[in-house]
Amino acid sequence: MAVQxxxxxxxxxxxxxxxxxxxxxxxxxENVLFTVLEHVHARDPRFLVDYSHDLEAFQFTLRSSxxxxxxEVPLWVDAEALLIEELGVPETGDGxxxxxxxxxxxxxxxxxWMTDDxxxxxxxxxxxxxxxxxxxxxxxxxxxxVAAIVHCKHHSLITPGSLNAASLREEGLCLxxxxxxxxxxxxFNIVPVVRRKHRVPALEGAQLMPCFPEGSLKRIISQEVPxxxxxxxxxxxxxxxxxxxxxxxxxxxQGHRLDSLSILDRVNHESxxxxxxxxxxxxxxxxxxxxxxxxxxPAPEDWAELQGATYRLLVVLLCCLxxxxxxxxxxxxxxxxxxxxxDLNALYQRVERFASQPEAFLRIHVTHLGxxxxxxxxxxxxxxxxxxxxxxxxxxxxxxxxxLDKFQVFNIQDKDRISAMQSIFRKTKALxxxxx
Numbered sequence: 011m012a013v014q015x016x017x018x019x020x021x022x023x024x025x026x027x028x029x030x031x032x033x034x035x036x037x038x039x040e041n042v043l044f045t046v047l048e049h050v051h052a053r054d055p056r057f058l059v060d061y062s063h064d065l066e067a068f069q070f071t072l073r074s075s076x077x078x079x080x081x082e083v084p085l086w087v088d089a090e091a092l093l094i095e096e097l098g099v100p101e102t103g104d105g106x107x108x109x110x111x112x113x114x115x116x117x118x119x120x121x122x123w124m125t126d127d128x129x130x131x132x133x134x135x136x137x138x139x140x141x142x143x144x145x146x147x148x149x150x151x152x153x154x155x156v157a158a159i160v161h162c163k164h165h166s167l168i169t170p171g172s173l174n175a176a177s178l179r180e181e182g183l184c185l186x187x188x189x190x191x192x193x194x195x196x197x198f199n200i201v202p203v204v205r206r207k208h209r210v211p212a213l214e215g216a217q218l219m220p221c222f223p224e225g226s227l228k229r230i231i232s233q234e235v236p237x238x239x240x241x242x243x244x245x246x247x248x249x250x251x252x253x254x255x256x257x258x259x260x261x262x263x264q265g266h267r268l269d270s271l272s273i274l275d276r277v278n279h280e281s282x283x284x285x286x287x288x289x290x291x292x293x294x295x296x297x298x299x300x301x302x303x304x305x306x307x308p309a310p311e312d313w314a315e316l317q318g319a320t321y322r323l324l325v326v327l328l329c330c331l332x333x334x335x336x337x338x339x340x341x342x343x344x345x346x347x348x349x350x351x352x353d354l355n356a357l358y359q360r361v362e363r364f365a366s367q368p369e370a371f372l373r374i375h376v377t378h379l380g381x382x383x384x385x386x387x388x389x390x391x392x393x394x395x396x397x398x399x400x401x402x403x404x405x406x407x408x409x410x411x412x413x414l415d416k417f418q419v420f421n422i423q424d425k426d427r428i429s430a431m432q433s434i435f436r437k438t439k440a441l442x443x444x445x446x
Contacts (some may be wrong), residue, residue: 038190220268299330302337
């Protein structure tokens with residue numbers, strides 16, 4: 011074990027060494043985008059520029075994967091004056107409720123949002139004269155982006171080749187742009203948002219408190235949350251925003267929580283997704299695994315050692331792949347692996363191979379290739395790991411406890427966590443319910 015520890019830290023050090031260049035790449039690309047958005051605002055003051063993206067930039071430095079980044083464009087509107095018309099939970103019951111943003115009658119200051127390009131009038135309400143329509147807002151924002159890009163290129167405000175707007179022709183709930191950071195292209199999803207106070211019941215469960223810094227959930231709940239397009243007609247709470255804030259709260263704790271996430275994301279990108287060329291898990295999937303692992307293992311000592319911290323994520327990930335169910339952290343009824351199009355059995359085998367012999371994967375360049383030590387997991391535990399692929403019921407038993415013990419990187423015998431695993435991964439279990 012003593013020989014293996016430096017390799018883990020060496021691998022982490024190599025990932026961290028790329029953090030500063032990635033932060034610079036993000037900053038350069040963001041500056042290009044800010045230049046364009048400033049001209050969007052100059053053309054239509056209803057669309058603001060938000061320069062506060064520190065947490066998003068920090069999250070980008072943690073990653074090796076190249077998933078798109080969100081860039082929120084706040085709308086200049088008195089959001090507290092708008093009427094929220096809840097439409098109830100989705101039919102599948104697996105996500106935030108959709109809503110409509112109503113413009114109340116005879117309230118000054120909202121006239122700019124009652125024009126035909128963003129507004130749909132309503133005759134059947136005594137309190138609401140109509141609604142701000144996200145599909146119309148997206149269409150206006152798209153036209154403004156095209157005009158701003160043309161203006162910036164014509165006046166040499168952005169360098170040739172620094173921005174590719176071809177994907178703006180695609181229809182969707184965001185507007186996608188490829189932005190150059192100098193030598194890499196970063197994809198940003200431009201999303202119009204309305205920020206206002208909004209209840210998030212999923213964050214109010216007391217059972218989540220132990221794994222987050224004291225007061226952090228209360229601060230997140232007290233802040234405004236962005237409402238983003240859910241369809242051409244409806245809005246919803248942005249779960250990505252909330253998850254990023256939760257990840258930032260975990261990052262303020264001592265231990266290797268975020269380090270273990272960076273390691274698995276790097277291995278996922280290089281090995282499980284063949285250098286990002288193949289389909290597979292996203293950074294969002296792995297972030298969700300970390301949040302669940304933090305609930306299951308709230309004690310500081312659970313994250314004090316790098317290898318042990320990484321294996322905590324691995325065991326939760328293997329459980330999710332075996333049961334073909336990765337619950338959304340805020341909406342556990344939603345399975346993020348359902349309809350993903352991924353070969354979960356093949357992916358399980360790849361993750362199991364890393365868990366069995368991580369040294370074979372913790373290589374940064376060819377000089378690290380050498381004689382690998384024998385697999386840490388013997389035939390007995392390897393057989394255990396392979397069982398769930400054909401029989402997911404193993405994960406609802408003390409099997410989980412056996413697996414932790416066999417990895418020999420845990421010093422945990424807390425049976426309550428096994429009960430927590432059973433309840434958290436039961437699809438019908440509400441996040442704020444009893445743990446029994």
